[in-house]
Amino acid sequence: xxxxxxxxxxxxxxxxxxxxxxxxxxxxxxxxxxxxxxxxxxxxxxxxxxxxxxxxxxxxxxxxxxxxxxxxxxxxxxxxxxxxxxxxxxxxxxxxxxxxxxxxxxxxxxxxxxxxxxxxxxxxxxxxxxxxxxxxxxxxxxxxxxxxxxxxxxxxxxxxxxxxxxxxxxxxxxxxxxxxxxxxxxxxxxxxxxxxxxxxxxxxxxxxxxxxxxxxxxxxxxxxxxxxxxxxxxxxxxxxxxxxxxxxxxxxxxxxxxxxxxxxxxxxxxxxxxxxxxxxxxxxxxxxxxxxxxxxxxxxxxxxxxxxxxxxxxxxxxxxxxxxxxxxxxxxxxxxxxxxxxxxxxxxxxxxxxxxxxxxxxxxxxxxxxxxxxxxxxxxxxxxxxxxxxxxxxxxxxxxxxxxxxxxxxxxxxxxxxxxxxxxxxxxxxxxxxxxxxxxxxxxxxxxxxxxxxxxxxxxxxxxxxxxxxxxxxxxxxxxxxxxxxxxxxxxxxxxxxxxxxxxxxxxxxxxxxxxxxxxxxxxxxxxxxxxxxxxxxxxxxxxxxxxxxxxxxxxxxxxxxxxxxxxxxxxxxxxxxxxxxxxxxxxxxxxxxxxxxxxxxxxxxxxxxxxxxxxxxxxxxxxxxxxxxxxxxxxxxxxxxxxxxxxxxxxxxxxxxxxxxxxxxxxxxxxxxxxxxxxxxxxxxxxxxxxxxxxxxxxxxxxxxxxxxxxxxxxxxxxxxxxxxxxxxxxxx
Amino acid sequence: xxxxxxxxxxxxxxxxxxxxxxxxxxxxxxxxxxxxxxxxxxxxxxxxxxxxxxxxxxxxxxxxxxxxxxxxxxxxxxxxxxxxxxxxxxxxxxxxxxxxxxxxxxxxxxxxxxxxxxxxxxxxxxxxxxxxxxxxxxxxxxxxxxxxxxxxxxxxxxxxxxxxxxxxxxxxxxxxxxxxxxxxxxxxxxxxxxxxxxxxxxxxxxx
Ligand code: FES
Ligand code: FES
Numbered sequence: 001x002x003x004x005x006x007x008x009x010x011x012x013x014x015x016x017x018x019x020x021x022x023x024x025x026x027x028x029x030x031x032x033x034x035x036x037x038x039x040x041x042x043x044x045x046x047x048x049x050x051x052x053x054x055x056x057x058x059x060x061x062x063x064x065x066x067x068x069x070x071x072x073x074x075x076x077x078x079x080x081x082x083x084x085x086x087x088x089x090x091x092x093x094x095x096x097x098x099x100x101x102x103x104x105x106x107x108x109x110x111x112x113x114x115x116x117x118x119x120x121x122x123x124x125x126x127x128x129x130x131x132x133x134x135x136x137x138x139x140x141x142x143x144x145x146x147x148x149x150x151x152x153x154x155x156x157x158x159x160x161x162x163x164x165x166x167x168x169x170x171x172x173x174x175x176x177x178x179x180x181x182x183x184x185x186x187x188x189x190x191x192x193x194x195x196x197x198x199x200x201x202x203x204x205x206x207x208x209x210x211x212x213x214x215x216x217x218x219x220x221x222x223x224x225x226x227x228x229x230x231x232x233x234x235x236x237x238x239x240x241x242x243x244x245x246x247x248x249x250x251x252x253x254x255x256x257x258x259x260x261x262x263x264x265x266x267x268x269x270x271x272x273x274x275x276x277x278x279x280x281x282x283x284x285x286x287x288x289x290x291x292x293x294x295x296x297x298x299x300x301x302x303x304x305x306x307x308x309x310x311x312x313x314x315x316x317x318x319x320x321x322x323x324x325x326x327x328x329x330x331x332x333x334x335x336x337x338x339x340x341x342x343x344x345x346x347x348x349x350x351x352x353x354x355x356x357x358x359x360x361x362x363x364x365x366x367x368x369x370x371x372x373x374x375x376x377x378x379x380x381x382x383x384x385x386x387x388x389x390x391x392x393x394x395x396x397x398x399x400x401x402x403x404x405x406x407x408x409x410x411x412x413x414x415x416x417x418x419x420x421x422x423x424x425x426x427x428x429x430x431x432x433x434x435x436x437x438x439x440x441x442x443x444x445x446x447x448x449x450x451x452x453x454x455x456x457x458x459x460x461x462x463x464x465x466x467x468x469x470x471x472x473x474x475x476x477x478x479x480x481x482x483x484x485x486x487x488x489x490x491x492x493x494x495x496x497x498x499x500x501x502x503x504x505x506x507x508x509x510x511x512x513x514x515x516x517x518x519x520x521x522x523x524x525x526x527x528x529x530x531x532x533x534x535x536x537x538x539x540x541x542x543x544x545x546x547x548x549x550x551x552x553x554x555x556x557x558x559x560x561x562x563x564x565x566x567x568x569x570x571x572x573x574x575x576x577x578x579x580x581x582x583x584x585x586x587x588x589x590x591x592x593x594x595x596x597x598x599x600x601x602x603x604x605x606x607x608x609x610x611x612x613x614x615x616x617x618x619x620x621x622x623x624x625x626x627x628x629x630x631x632x633x634x635x636x637x638x639x640x641x642x643x644x645x646x647x648x649x650x651x652x653x654x655x656x657x658x659x660x661x662x663x664x665x666x667x668x669x670x671x672x673x674x675x676x677x678x679x680x681x682x683x684x685x686x687x688x689x690x691x692x693x694x695x696x697x698x699x700x701x702x703x704x705x706x707x708x709x710x711x712x713x714x715x716x717x718x719x720x721x722x723x724x725x726x727x728x729x730x731x732x733x734x
Numbered sequence: 735x736x737x738x739x740x741x742x743x744x745x746x747x748x749x750x751x752x753x754x755x756x757x758x759x760x761x762x763x764x765x766x767x768x769x770x771x772x773x774x775x776x777x778x779x780x781x782x783x784x785x786x787x788x789x790x791x792x793x794x795x796x797x798x799x800x801x802x803x804x805x806x807x808x809x810x811x812x813x814x815x816x817x818x819x820x821x822x823x824x825x826x827x828x829x830x831x832x833x834x835x836x837x838x839x840x841x842x843x844x845x846x847x848x849x850x851x852x853x854x855x856x857x858x859x860x861x862x863x864x865x866x867x868x869x870x871x872x873x874x875x876x877x878x879x880x881x882x883x884x885x886x887x888x889x890x891x892x893x894x895x896x897x898x899x900x901x902x903x904x905x906x907x908x909x910x911x912x913x914x915x916x917x918x919x920x921x922x923x924x925x926x927x928x929x930x931x932x933x934x935x936x937x938x939x940x941x
Pocket of ligand 1: 824825826827828829830831832833834835836845846847848
């Protein structure tokens with residue numbers, strides 16, 4: 001019997017509270033950074049205070065002699081002569097009996113640096129005569145120029161008489177992940193020479209692999225636990241140099257556990273970031289508002305060793321386009337995947353240009369967008385293929401969103417002035433897309449115990465999306481039990497292989513094998529029970545904690561399980577096609593309503609509307625929470641966040657949580673989330689929603705600000721400085 | 735270019751704090767300072783002394799008398815987390831900016847990351863672990879309204895809400911916002927948090 005999603009689910013799609021909610025809300029949940037195994041030592045890292053330097057000498061002798069210090073080691077292959085390429089680059093590590101002693105020992109490590117010239121900003125890296133800090137790998141003058149991608153003949157496209165064109169520059173800064181729990185783990189060697197770790201990771205399997213590889217021991221000798229973890233957003237997929245170094249310290253200290261977590265400044269500098277985006281764009285359309293061409297030169301920095309790619313053109317059908325992208329290398333920490341990598345940047349560049357062109361055309365930007373949609377579902381990325389005709393879906397979603405924000409009545413052309421008040425009012429919108437499908441490669445074990453307990457077990461982890469609850473919902477649905485009757489055991493690398501939590505893939509990748517496992521387990525139970533109930537297995541069903549024969553309740557769940565005697569039923573489920581969209585293809589639109597004080601440049605959000613589709617929703621409550629969270633992440637990108645580098649010293653000026661701005665409760669406007677859940681959407685199976693709703697928020701906010709003040713603020717975030725600069729440049733021209 | 739040399743990391747502010755704020759109680763109990771020599775280039779600067787001896791600290795945490803050995807420079811947060819296994823309060827910014835370490839001391843909402851443990855002797859320290867876990871408690875409301883995702887900020891938010899409701903049992907939405915404005919959530923759970931706080935206020939009244 002092929003498994004499929006139940007047609008009239010009782011629990012799937014309802015609002016189910018998190019199974020582990022109470023543990024988290026009462027402070028009882030033990031995070032990796034809370035773990036304190038017997039005999040644990042405290043680890044600390046020494047990192048470079050310089051943007052660029054050569055280590056002339058490294059002396060641990062004073063540090064090693066300090067009280068409580070058990071081990072001092074270089075980080076990775078660092079030795080005299082090594083280069084450090086950014087402030088925050090790892091140099092050495094210490095393990096000591098107390099954290100204070102570990103920090104003292106860090107201070108006692110003697111390092112002599114030869115400070116080298118640096119390039120800390122994109123501007124500095126590209127300046128004439130700038131020191132060439134990065135060489136090789138096709139990098140010339142700190143820049144790696146990408147191939148240009150051309151479709152059609154964009155140069156010719158702009159030639160016609162009836163072509164309306166804008167040419168503009170836009171940019172968004174580097175932002176950092178700011179996971180509240182920093183990167184790190186607690187790790188020990190067992191007397192048998194095995195590694196046990198409690199890691200703050202979004203991928204227990206790959207973290208175990210990395211540790212096994214680093215010490216050349218079999219993967220079966222490594223166990224990584226992640227019961228809960230404090231945020232990753234794309235930046236926590238392995239043990240990292242910090243975890244491997246901690247394991248080395250532990251080994252040197254005779255296997256004693258070592259807890260190693262980055263401090264906040266180090267986390268900002270070295271824990272990952274979203275690359276910047278700088279774009280010079282020419283976009284043209286016919287007078288009737290049909291896009292005809294785009295020429296874009298873009299760049300960005302992913303730091304000292306990572307790229308900065310983002311999709312462009314984005315969402316819309318541009319018949320002829322050319323795009324050249326350059327990666328700029330600077331003395332800054334390396335970029336890592338961050339919540340919908342590339343898409344927020346591509347979205348804000350494209351959507352700003354679309355809005356500016358609509359303004360020039362004298363068109364309602366909403367109508368202009370709908371005229372230029374692309375029928376395919378996905379931003380083509382080489383492996384995804386379209387699953388629905390996207391155009392009518394966007395039409396529906398935009399209509400719903402426009403209604404919810406009141407576009408018809410409230411939208412006025414850019415720069416409209418209502419009286420003499422300095423407080424200006426504006427509306428903006430933007431569209432987005434993402435993948436969010438899940439690969440069919442994972443497994444879930446379902447065990448039904450003779451005492452009636454049910455366990456769902458797999459080596460995935462909960463990054464905050466509520467994974468435990470998802471498994472329990474699926475099991476409870478199939479077994480006719482309550483969600484709280486099910487135990488979800490996840491966050492252990494030795495369990496059946498589970499999905500790393502990246503690309504919004506966890507729920508779509510793990511729901512199908514969960515459904516398969518629990519369905520097979522149920523069928524096996526039916527086979528075993530049928531004789532005792534004098535019925536055929538096909539006549540049995542489960543509902544409300546009862547076993548039914550031909551629809552009549554015959555036996556309570558626990559009594560039925562007792563018939564298993566000593567032998568639990570244990571089944572490993574695999575993915576099967578059709579239960580999740582493997583190629584994803586989620587999308588949506590967002591609208592923002594803002595006020596801008598043109599005297600102070602302060603932007604206040606009044607309302608955000610997010611319309612989002614994602615296939616079959618398993619838990620409506622946690623689904624909504626994810627969409628709110630995505631919007632709030634995008635709101636931070638739109639209004640507040642920015643890694644500020646000092647060109648003179650090459651260091652980050654705001655590696656904290658005070659000057660690195662993030663929204664607090666008073667910054668959160670009314671947010672309206674609408675799930676676009678038609679039967680056709682549900683039929684696509686399960687698709688993830690962690691990333692898509694964060695893509696278009698900053699773009700919509702930027703467009704709302706331009707609408708309010710009558711001039712494009714070309715640089716994100718929409719900070720008072722950037723808003724006032726834009727207003728000043730407008731007045732300068734007037 | 736300015737020669738920044740090797741600046742010590744986290745400890746810098748602890749040290750400045752101890753030096754700058756002239757904590758008499760702290761200096762009085764330093765008995766056997768060990769000295770860590772630093773970079774020779776720093777020789778001209780005043781030599782940093784490393785405090786490496788401990789005192790016995792008695793703390794009243796969640797109604798229990800707890801005792802541990804700490805260095806006088808230990809914050810309340812590090813003492814709770816590292817010495818007493820009270821890990822509800824989290825260390826996130828370590829600089830009084832995010833609220834993850836929030837505890838209640840003698841009825842006042844306090845960032846424990848910037849409070850010295852020795853300053854809390856004889857005071858009543860309450861952490862999230864001690865709150866009512868029943869249907870009228872703040873944690874229950876957070877679960878019902880899904881005011882949490884990864885949950886790392888959650889103990890701080892729950893504590894700030896509880897403290898607010900202790901002082902103001904009938905807050906308006908704006909008062910709730912102000913009450914948790916000292917807390918930051920990176921996952922973006924604010925909508926659930928605000929709903930939870932209002933729901934908890936209601937539930938407490940019904941109790
Ligand atoms: S850790 Fe104390 S306020 Fe952030
Ligand atoms: S729930 Fe993750 S930071 Fe708030």
